[in-house]
Amino acid sequence: MKITTARRLAQIFFFAIFVWLVLVATVGTGWTQWRGWPISWFLQLDPLVAAGTALTTHSLNPGLAWALATIVLTILFGRVFCGFVCPFGAIHQFVGWLSRRIRRPREKIALNAYRPAQAVKYYILAALLGAAAFSTGSAFVGRLHIGLLDPIPLLSRSFNLVVLPAADLAFERVFPAGRFSSGAALVGGLFIAFVLLNLWIPRFYCRFVCPLGALLGIFARRTLWGIGKTGRKCSECSLCDVDCEGACNPMGPIHVSECLMCMNCLDTCPGAEPLGYLERPSQGGEVTSHGVTRRGFLVAALGGLSAVPLARLGGARTAWSPALIRPPGSVAEEEFLARCIKCCECVRVCPTNVLQPATFEHGWEALWTPALNNRIGTSGCQLNCIACGQACPTGAIRPLSLDQKQGSGGFEAAGAVRIGLASVDRGRCLPWAMDRPCIVCEENCPVTPKAITVSEIEQTVRDGAFEVASAKGAVLRIRGARLAPGQFASGDYACKLASEERGRAIVANTEDTLTIDAAAAWPEPPAQGARVEVQIRLQRPVVDPSRCIGCGVCEHECPMNGLRAIRITADNETRDPRHSVLLAAHAAEPSSHTSP
Amino acid sequence: MSDSDPSMPQPEPSRRDFLRRSLKACAAIAATGGLAAYLWDRHPPGTLGRGEAGLSLPDFSIRDGGARIAIITGSDRVRTLRRGLDALGGIGRFIRRGDRVLVKVNAAFAAPAVLSATTHPDVAAELVRLCLGAGASGVIVTDNPINDPESCFALTGIGAAVASAGGTVVLPRAGDFAPGTLPGGRLIRDWPVLQGPFRGVTKLIGVAPVKDHARAGASMTIKNWYGLLGGRRNQFHQDINGIIVELAQLVRPTFVVLDGTTSMMTNGPTGGSLADLKPTHTLVVGTDPVAADAFGATLLGKTFRDLPYLVRAAGLGCGTTDFDSLKPVRDAVS
Numbered sequence: 001m002k003i004t005t006a007r008r009l010a011q012i013f014f015f016a017i018f019v020w021l022v023l024v025a026t027v028g029t030g031w032t033q034w035r036g037w038p039i040s041w042f043l044q045l046d047p048l049v050a051a052g053t054a055l056t057t058h059s060l061n062p063g064l065a066w067a068l069a070t071i072v073l074t075i076l077f078g079r080v081f082c083g084f085v086c087p088f089g090a091i092h093q094f095v096g097w098l099s100r101r102i103r104r105p106r107e108k109i110a111l112n113a114y115r116p117a118q119a120v121k122y123y124i125l126a127a128l129l130g131a132a133a134f135s136t137g138s139a140f141v142g143r144l145h146i147g148l149l150d151p152i153p154l155l156s157r158s159f160n161l162v163v164l165p166a167a168d169l170a171f172e173r174v175f176p177a178g179r180f181s182s183g184a185a186l187v188g189g190l191f192i193a194f195v196l197l198n199l200w201i202p203r204f205y206c207r208f209v210c211p212l213g214a215l216l217g218i219f220a221r222r223t224l225w226g227i228g229k230t231g232r233k234c235s236e237c238s239l240c241d242v243d244c245e246g247a248c249n250p251m252g253p254i255h256v257s258e259c260l261m262c263m264n265c266l267d268t269c270p271g272a273e274p275l276g277y278l279e280r281p282s283q284g285g286e287v288t289s290h291g292v293t294r295r296g297f298l299v300a301a302l303g304g305l306s307a308v309p310l311a312r313l314g315g316a317r318t319a320w321s322p323a324l325i326r327p328p329g330s331v332a333e334e335e336f337l338a339r340c341i342k343c344c345e346c347v348r349v350c351p352t353n354v355l356q357p358a359t360f361e362h363g364w365e366a367l368w369t370p371a372l373n374n375r376i377g378t379s380g381c382q383l384n385c386i387a388c389g390q391a392c393p394t395g396a397i398r399p400l401s402l403d404q405k406q407g408s409g410g411f412e413a414a415g416a417v418r419i420g421l422a423s424v425d426r427g428r429c430l431p432w433a434m435d436r437p438c439i440v441c442e443e444n445c446p447v448t449p450k451a452i453t454v455s456e457i458e459q460t461v462r463d464g465a466f467e468v469a470s471a472k473g474a475v476l477r478i479r480g481a482r483l484a485p486g487q488f489a490s491g492d493y494a495c496k497l498a499s500e501e502r503g504r505a506i507v508a509n510t511e512d513t514l515t516i517d518a519a520a521a522w523p524e525p526p527a528q529g530a531r532v533e534v535q536i537r538l539q540r541p542v543v544d545p546s547r548c549i550g551c552g553v554c555e556h557e558c559p560m561n562g563l564r565a566i567r568i569t570a571d572n573e574t575r576d577p578r579h580s581v582l583l584a585a586h587a588a589e590p591s592s593h594t595s596p
Numbered sequence: 597m598s599d600s601d602p603s604m605p606q607p608e609p610s611r612r613d614f615l616r617r618s619l620k621a622c623a624a625i626a627a628t629g630g631l632a633a634y635l636w637d638r639h640p641p642g643t644l645g646r647g648e649a650g651l652s653l654p655d656f657s658i659r660d661g662g663a664r665i666a667i668i669t670g671s672d673r674v675r676t677l678r679r680g681l682d683a684l685g686g687i688g689r690f691i692r693r694g695d696r697v698l699v700k701v702n703a704a705f706a707a708p709a710v711l712s713a714t715t716h717p718d719v720a721a722e723l724v725r726l727c728l729g730a731g732a733s734g735v736i737v738t739d740n741p742i743n744d745p746e747s748c749f750a751l752t753g754i755g756a757a758v759a760s761a762g763g764t765v766v767l768p769r770a771g772d773f774a775p776g777t778l779p780g781g782r783l784i785r786d787w788p789v790l791q792g793p794f795r796g797v798t799k800l801i802g803v804a805p806v807k808d809h810a811r812a813g814a815s816m817t818i819k820n821w822y823g824l825l826g827g828r829r830n831q832f833h834q835d836i837n838g839i840i841v842e843l844a845q846l847v848r849p850t851f852v853v854l855d856g857t858t859s860m861m862t863n864g865p866t867g868g869s870l871a872d873l874k875p876t877h878t879l880v881v882g883t884d885p886v887a888a889d890a891f892g893a894t895l896l897g898k899t900f901r902d903l904p905y906l907v908r909a910a911g912l913g914c915g916t917t918d919f920d921s922l923k924p925v926r927d928a929v930s
Contacts, residue, residue: 028750176767177745352744378744382706383868384751430834439811440830444742446705448868454810491837491904507907519901539810557742559830 003263003277007083011090018042018087022159026174027351027387040345040393042087046152047071047219048125048212049341053394055132056142056338061395071219078223079216082206083245083261088151089206093245093262095195096202109241111202114249118207118258119291123300124149125214130304132338141334143308143365147342151205151212157368158191160348161357177378181347183359187368203245206260214290217257221288227259227266227275228252228282234274240265250275252284255291311365320579322569324362325372325550327355328381328417329389329400332576339396342368346388346397353377354552355388370397372419372552374568380552381419383446420550421572421581422452422543428565431538435461437492439539441554441566451547452554452566454539458494458503464534471525474516476532481512488514488534497522498531506534545572545581652776653789653824655848656800657883658690663915665882665922667891670929673857673879674722680853680881681726683925690850691799693731698797699723699763700849702804702820703739703754705866706747712858713867714748715803717757719855719879723801724763735763738793739823766793773826778846783839788826789846802885803853806876806892808864812836813903814896815865816889817852818844840905844885844914854880854888856895886915887922 024032025039040063043049050067054060070081082089100108128149132142147153165179166188172178181187197204206213220226229252240250243264248255250265269275280286320333327346330336347355347370354377358366370388374380386405389397400417403409407416422441430438445452466478476495487509494503495514504522508515514534516522526532543566550568558564572581666683668676681687691697701715709716724735737758741748745767749755755765766772772792778784804820811833812819821843822829832839856878863872876895882888886909890900900906900917910917 027747172769176769178770351747379706379742379747382743382747384706384708385747436834437811437836438830438833440833442810443833443865446707446866446868448863448866448872450863450866489908490835491908492835505904507904517901553743557830559828559833561828 002267004267007261007263010084011093014085015087015090018155019159022156022164022348023174025160025345025348025391027349027385034349034387039349039391040343041066042152043156043341043343043345043393045070045081045085046150046212047074048146048150048215049152049394051215052129052132052144052146052150052341053339055129056144057335057395061339061393063393070216074216074219074223076224078220078226078256078259078261079213079246080261081216082213083263086151086212088155089203089260091155091195092198092203092206096198096245097243099199100202105239105242108243109238112241112244112247114247114255114258115207116291118247118255119296120208121210121214122217122290122292123296124209125211126297126300127304128211130301131307132304133301134305134308141308141338143311144338144341145307145365146211147340147368149209149211150341151210153341153343154191154194156343156345156348157187157357160344162188162191164348175353177353179353180376182356182373182376183368186359187357203247203260206245207247207258213260217290220259221257221290223256223280225277226254226256226280226282227261227263228254228278228280228286229284230273230276230278231283232272232274234284235271237270239268239270240275242268249287250284252282253287254282254284255287256280257288257290314363316363316365320570321362321366322571324358324366325374325420325552325568325570326573326575327370327372327388327397328405328419328549329386329398330419330575331396331398336369336396336575337365339394340369341394341396343393344368344370345391345393346370349387349391350377351385351387352379352382354380354556372568374552374555375564377556380554380556381550383549383551415574416447416549418549418572418574420552420568420570421545422548422550422552422554422566422568423571424541424543425563425565425567428560428563429541430560430565431540432565435459435536435538437536437538438559439541440557440559441541442539444553444557446551446553447547447549449547451544451549452541453544455542456537456539458496458535458537460533461493461536466532466534468526468528468530468532469512470528473525474518474521476514476516476526478512478514478532483509483511485510492537494535494537495532496535497526498533503533503535503537541566548572652779653791653794653846653848656798656850657848658850663882663884663887663922664925665880665884665887665891665919666925666927667878667880668925668927668929669878671857671875671877672929673716673718673855675929676857676879677719677722677853677881678726679927679929680879680925683927684851684881684883687726687730690801691727691730691732695727695730695732695798696796697727697732697735697799697801697850698793699727699735699737699801699803700820700823701737701739701754702815702823703745703748703752704742704823706741706743706751707866707868708751709753710870711867712805712860712873713807713865714752715754715805716855716857717753719803719853720754721757721761721763723803723853724758724761727799727801728762732799736766736793736797737763738766738768738790740768740790740826741823768792768826776846778842781842781845783832783835784825784842784846787829790824790826799850800847801851801853802847802849803855805858805860806854806856806895807860807867808862808872808896810864812840812905814889814893814898816892817854817885818889818905818909821847837905837908841908841912841914844905844909845912849883849885851881851883852885852888854882854892856880856892859895861896882922882924884915884919884922886910886917887919887924890917891919891924 044066245262246260248258430436496503505517773788776789
């Protein structure tokens with residue numbers, strides 16, 4: 001088998017695995033569901049994820065050790081991850097091949113010449129790692145934005161939020177209730193743009209943008225084996241450039257760090273093995289610099305570094321967004337931003353779709369990090385679900401157990417994890433503001449005992465005072481009224497004499513009569529001319545902040561359709577004691593929620 | 597046309613040329629006009645009258661010998677269910693060979709069965725088995741729950757239990773809802789009703805637990821039909837008794853099962869703690885949902901008088917609150 005055939009098979013294999021792991025990331029026990037599949041494996045293989053989070057947190061989240069395998073592979077054999085494994089790379093290579101099948105070799109050779117602009121990706125890497133590296137004790141935590149451009153989080157995000165849901169529109173198999181992501185157009189647009197750029201220059205993203213490729217390029221600089229010239233006769237025909245994916249100039253001197261290990265040059269070379277995969281250095285000469293100037297690299301790194309104080313000057317630490325509801329188990333915001341790689345694995349596994357990729361509403365730093373939106377999805381955050389924390393590859397969302405989340409089974413002292421607090425908007429709530437019965441929120445509150453209770457009130461309805469014309473048994477005829485028949489028959493209305501404390505239930509009414517529940521009627525019917533009032537019995541929702549976990553089921557179900565009359569804010573969230581509302585909660589140790 | 601050099605004199609258009617171009621212009625106008633006529637919307641948005649346009653559900657009840665009810669005490673749901681059905685003449689009295697049965701469970705919440713917030717999987721599965729045993733060609737189990745549908749059927753155990761018993765769980769999809777109207781109804785008018793799973797169905801069984809409910813007083817077999825509603829159904833809480841009465845009128849089941857083996861006394865209808873539950877060890881099978889619920893109220897320490905919807909539903913002929921008048925078969929299985 002030719003080495004290029006092996007490479008193609010490997011690319012198909014790893015791409016298929018990637019798609020499979022996206023496909024099965026649905027909570028469930030079937031074999032096509034999550035069960036035990038390592039859905040974050042590609043993210044764990046990504047050394048930029050490991051390096052970025054290590055810089056910001058000074059630790060390596062378990063699982064990210066897989067990245068070592070990629071690094072070892074690269075040090076020994078060059079960027080085989082790019083050529084053989086990377087699923088995004090496979091897409092680029094496929095699209096590039098598809099769009100140039102009938103192009104002349106001379107044109108392709110020109111397209112695949114090394115360009116100085118390939119150094120840009122090293123500057124991107126320097127800026128991203130510079131931002132991540134800035135940390136002085138606990139006051140300044142580095143900012144992790146590698147996920148914006150790191151190919152594995154980018155591809156995970158694109159497939160999780162756009163490609164799979166779009167494909168499933170035709171089948172409704174993975175998401176029977178549909179799947180929605182706020183700002184999906186931006187996620188999908190970036191993905192499509194990078195894919196289409198292959199039509200201009202092959203592997204545009206890999207050559208000019210990919211910060212992971214840049215990182216691997218640095219490791220590949222001193223690789224033991226690589227593509228190179230054997231010393232046998234080379235006619236310098238340039239045919240090795242025809243399908244060169246990395247634009248690394250294999251004819252020599254080869255740009256070692258740019259070689260993607262596509263092995264195409266070995267295939268297209270017409271000579272008697274002037275090229276080979278061999279022990280370095282190449283007989284045709286090598287360029288081991290990345291085309292990066294020290295000054296430029298430093299400027300880029302410092303530029304990234306400056307993002308940290310600039311972001312802090314925004315004041316988000318004190319003027320934090322109360323609308324930003326993080327999933328249960330999330331660490332405090334500063335550390336969250338230091339860990340989250342915007343891969344959206346958590347968003348993908350969330351069974352209700354309530355977990356959404358943030359757009360710009362919570363600040364640009366929160367772009368594509370997970371936040372709850374209780375108006376999207378089939379329900380709020382489910383009481384018996386811990387999927388997001390189990391999916392997170394970097395510990396931005398800690399992997400809680402159900403007992404930890406619910407404050408049971410030994411975790412009673414810590415209490416249930418609160419992601420926010422519901423509050424009733426008494427200016428919009430039907431029973432509070434509009435004298436209509438409702439309490440859907442109380443009904444659906446999943447906490448036990450319920451965090452939403454009701455305060456009961458009976459109050460006279462508009463134009464609800466009448467004079468008795470006559471009374472016969474439980475039926476009152478009232479003077480001068482033009483009621484809508486049945487208007488007070490819903491079971492929520494009562495009739496009371498002016499002298500009485502409480503009303504008696506009305507079971508029916510016509511235009512001018514009220515029928516009182518026979519079992520509750522007056523022993524003596526009221527006299528003619530007596531004053532009666534029709535009252536409505538209202539149950540008004542009240543939230544107990546010591547019980548509310550902020551799950552948002554109430555907000556999701558609230559019939560005030562636009563701006564809900566009960567809404568969750570991040571107040572009182574467990575992850576940051578500074579956000580607590582209640583006195584007792586202040587006693588909680590900050591360190592228990594923020595330390596890595 | 598391409599070599600029209602402004603400096604060159606244009607040739608005079610010939611008559612033939614002019615006619616040809618006129619003909620083409622006429623054809624283009626005719627084609628555009630024809631397309632517009634084809635696309636012409638006789639009922640543009642805003643002119644649709646609200647009314648009886650929707651569908652209603654068929655009557656699935658069996659009218660022979662009047663309403664009957666069995667009240668069986670015991671802690672083993674499968675045995676009390678079987679005994680209850682036997683007391684009413686056996687499952688064969690309700691389900692015939694070739695029947696396609698829809699079982700409406702209460703799967704409202706993604707909570708484990710032990711919390712009794714949902715239909716117990718044992719009862720759902722046994723119903724499926726009994727129907728298939730009676731020759732049913734298929735048994736569909738469905739609900740439009742409050743929490744995430746997939747999570748609900750998975751966590752309650754109903755999904756797995758029904759599948760292993762040979763039934764089919766149908767999760768509601770957007771296309772399964774169609775506007776339904778209760779003739780003479782006030783609330784259910786052109787309202788999205790779960791209709792998809794009813795395709796080809798000849799028998800309907802409702803099976804619900806006994807639960808406390810702060811707004812409605814109690815949630816039992818009639819309130820269980822709420823799960824057939826779609827859309828922003830929560831608005832109906834403004835007239836909870838009214839909507840439950842209309843559901844009692846809209847849905848005429850073959851029979852209902854009210855599972856009071858464990859009753860949720862407080863914190864309903866979600867519950868969430870064993871402390872909310874009380875062993876009441878009673879299961880009701882009946883063809884009159886009003887009577888079944890009227891009895892169920894007693895398990896919660898209430899009477900039908902505490903539940904205005906029962907009184908009104910009875911007044912509209914949906915059943916009787918005086919369950920004793922049906923001479924219920926009472927038995928105990930240990």
